[in-house]
Amino acid sequence: xxxxxxxxxxxxxxxxxxxxxxxxxxxxxxxxxxxxxxxxxxxxxxxxxxxxxxxxxxxxxxxxxxxxxxxxxxxxxxxxxxxxxxxxxxxxxxxxxxxxxxxxxxxxxxxxxxxxxxxxxxxxxxxxxxxxxxxxxxxxxxxxxxxxxxxxxxxxxxxxxxxxxxxx
Numbered sequence: 001x002x003x004x005x006x007x008x009x010x011x012x013x014x015x016x017x018x019x020x021x022x023x024x025x026x027x028x029x030x031x032x033x034x035x036x037x038x039x040x041x042x043x044x045x046x047x048x049x050x051x052x053x054x055x056x057x058x059x060x061x062x063x064x065x066x067x068x069x070x071x072x073x074x075x076x077x078x079x080x081x082x083x084x085x086x087x088x089x090x091x092x093x094x095x096x097x098x099x100x101x102x103x104x105x106x107x108x109x110x111x112x113x114x115x116x117x118x119x120x121x122x123x124x125x126x127x128x129x130x131x132x133x134x135x136x137x138x139x140x141x142x143x144x145x146x147x148x149x150x151x152x153x154x155x156x157x158x159x160x161x162x163x164x165x166x167x168x
Contacts (some may be wrong), residue, residue: 012117
């Protein structure tokens, strides 16, 4: 695993610790998790610039952009601009976290690791929850295998029917 993924998993583990480790800075209380996020985002940006990773292409960005545009317009026309601008910065932080997650977690093993970090960090001792989560991940894995095997079968049938029709 790369430094990017390890640092991202550290960020996921630190998310519930927001209230525990706060740092006073410029008359504001800033969670330590925000600094971890900045470090992970910087590592991802550096990997992106060096070509070690790529930006995933998806319609997901369109919806994020529309949401960000609506929030920005709402802030511009707000009656309390200063307070809304602070809230807008928080929204952009959450949008950047979504983009980072979308680009770092690209496959099922990474998704499993994120779930593992979340379950272990949040302290879900409920065995039923963990069992259901494992069953969900197992079903996701089986669906991807089933999809691959079905598409391989369809391709084989098409080849067979094409070759059979050539002999008619």
